[in-house]
Amino acid sequence: MQDAVVIIPTYNEIENIEAILRAVFTLPKAFDVLVVDDNSPDLTAHKVKDLQKEFSNQLFLEVRKEKSGLGTAYIHGFKWCLNKDYQYIFEMDADFSHNPKDLERLYEACKTEGADVAIGSRYVKGVNVVNWPLGRVILSYGASIYVRLITGMKIKDATAGFVCYKRQVLEQLNLDQIKFVGYAFQIEMKFKAYLKKFKIVEVPVIFTDRTKGESKLSSSIISEAIFGVITMKFKSLFKK
Ligand SMILES: Nc1nc2c(ncn2[C@@H]2O[C@H](COP(=O)(O)OP(=O)(O)OP(=O)(O)O)[C@@H](O)[C@H]2O)c(=O)[nH]1
Numbered sequence: 001m002q003d004a005v006v007i008i009p010t011y012n013e014i015e016n017i018e019a020i021l022r023a024v025f026t027l028p029k030a031f032d033v034l035v036v037d038d039n040s041p042d043l044t045a046h047k048v049k050d051l052q053k054e055f056s057n058q059l060f061l062e063v064r065k066e067k068s069g070l071g072t073a074y075i076h077g078f079k080w081c082l083n084k085d086y087q088y089i090f091e092m093d094a095d096f097s098h099n100p101k102d103l104e105r106l107y108e109a110c111k112t113e114g115a116d117v118a119i120g121s122r123y124v125k126g127v128n129v130v131n132w133p134l135g136r137v138i139l140s141y142g143a144s145i146y147v148r149l150i151t152g153m154k155i156k157d158a159t160a161g162f163v164c165y166k167r168q169v170l171e172q173l174n175l176d177q178i179k180f181v182g183y184a185f186q187i188e189m190k191f192k193a194y195l196k197k198f199k200i201v202e203v204p205v206i207f208t209d210r211t212k213g214e215s216k217l218s219s220s221i222i223s224e225a226i227f228g229v230i231t232m233k234f235k236s237l238f239k240k
């Protein structure tokens with residue numbers, strides 16, 4: 001078992017899953033991987049099972065009954081990881097939007113540079129997004145400004161889904177109280193870590209739009225974020 005594990009949630013990622021797993025397993029630093037699949041109709045989980053023969057002690061799989069959202073997939077994954085001895089627990093997409101080579105920089109930020117949470121951030125300096133249509137860039141960048149204004153967090157990329165958490169952070173957040181499922185889940189995790197005064201560091205990364213498979217972004221995910229952020233801030237004011 002390694003000290004670090006990467007959780008990859010998947011829904012219909014048959015075109016990406018093998019390549020992303022191989023990309024992680026060929027990094028100089030060894031990472032374990034946990035795939036949390038929601039019974040993808042394209043049989044992503046079958047592919048993972050095949051690959052488990054090759055990567056038997058490094059690759060783990062949890063299959064849930066049906067598509068239940070990214071947020072709950074991560075909560076499921078976090079709990080699984082906390083039951084083991086992992087010290088560094090990562091979030092990463094399956095679609096190569098996050099470059100697996102950046103995992104090591106996030107790891108170093110937590111392991112040697114004192115971060116409790118390291119975020120692979122698109123907006124540290126300008127906007128480092130490749131191939132996203134303008135509408136998507138505006139939505140995401142706009143969301144990051146909106147979150148900063150409402151919550152007061154100094155984080156530039158609050159919706160980022162490329163993150164390394166030190167074990168203690170996940171142990172101290174009440175995972176059963178994390179409510180949101182879409183982008184808002186990412187904001188909520190960072191906000192709760194910020195309220196607990198954990199050290200959050202942004203590591204600049206370049207984010208590339210997926211070239212294979214389909215996006216799961218929906219208007220309900222967007223409205224959850226817009227209204228959810230206000231509700232979340234409001235509640236935090238009364239909890240002090
Ligand atoms: N287990 C699980 N994984 C999901 C679910 N929704 C999305 N994912 C995975 O979460 C990651 C991010 O989802 P994406 O569809 O790439 O969402 P996005 O990055 O906002 O959208 P695009 O980059 O535009 O495709 C991918 O690995 C998806 O397969 C879900 O309901 N359950």
Ligand SMILES: [Mg+2]
Nearest residue numbers: 093095097210
């Ligand atoms: Mg994506």
